[in-house]
Amino acid sequence: MRLPLLLVTSVTVLCSALACNRGVTVTTPTDPPVSGSVNGNDTPNPTSTNTTDLRPARATAFDTTSRPAWLESRIQNHLAEPKQNPPVQVSRYRYKGQVVYYETVGCCDQFSNLYDAKGKVICHPEGGLTGRGDGQCPDFDKNKTGEMLVWRDPR
Known part of the structure; x- marks a missing residue:
């Protein structure tokens, strides 16, 4: 008597396991609604625009006008060195x-540099062990105006 019950139970479990693979319908938000209505349990109409743009971001436009020769030389020096993390950038x-x-610099307690138009270092506004720079221009963040990104390491 136990054998037929065990056999029936085994067949039932096996059939239900196989049944899980049959007749399964999956709807996604890109499927059109069944009834033509987006109310209720139906999925919404597909969107006409992509939700993910796989194209690379457009390169940042740098202000290359009137870059002094000393600054071009600094940029070439940065490009000759290994890439820093975060990337070096120069703003005017x-x-x-x-x-x-x-000029920002890479990581790890290095001083940032503030240059005058002729390339002379005025001060180091940030960095160092305290992160506050050398203290020679503590008002730089408050009083700087007209920010323009001149260059960022593209690597």
């Missing part, structure tokens, strides 16, 4: 009535 500002260039 107005600070205390003059054009200045702010």
